[in-house]
Amino acid sequence: MNDEFTTLIIKIIFAILSTAITMYLVPFLKSLSDQNMDKKLRKFIKESVLAAEQVLNEPGSGAKKKGVVMTEAQMWLKDHNINLTDAELDNMIEAMVYAMNNAKEVLLND
Numbered sequence: 545m546n547d548e549f550t551t552l553i554i555k556i557i558f559a560i561l562s563t564a565i566t567m568y569l570v571p572f573l574k575s576l577s578d579q580n581m582d583k584k585l586r587k588f589i590k591e592s593v594l595a596a597e598q599v600l601n602e603p604g605s606g607a608k609k610k611g612v613v614m615t616e617a618q619m620w621l622k623d624h625n626i627n628l629t630d631a632e633l634d635n636m637i638e639a640m641v642y643a644m645n646n647a648k649e650v651l652l653n654d
Contacts, residue, residue: 581626585617586636592616593640613637 596609617633628636 581624584624585620585626586640588620589613589617589636589640590644593637593644597644610637610641 592613593609596612600609600612614630614633614637617637621628621633
């Protein structure tokens, strides 16, 4: 009887631990992975925008630059199994261009 009781207690403890791991640890680890992927995506977009600025530097080529960055970013997203709408990706690219233009102005005005 004592062995049966001990076995039952151990099973209950493992059930509670399994539930806790599933409820708390797995989502926590997934959030860390998502944060890491977000950083990688932002870095990729930044590098793509910088590359487009360097390569396509003729006046009035903004739409062409954006098209190149959008295409490259969409391929990167597909390779990493990340789903973003074109609008979300467009916003990220525009935010990066805005930040870079502001940084450029600060450097030129100092």
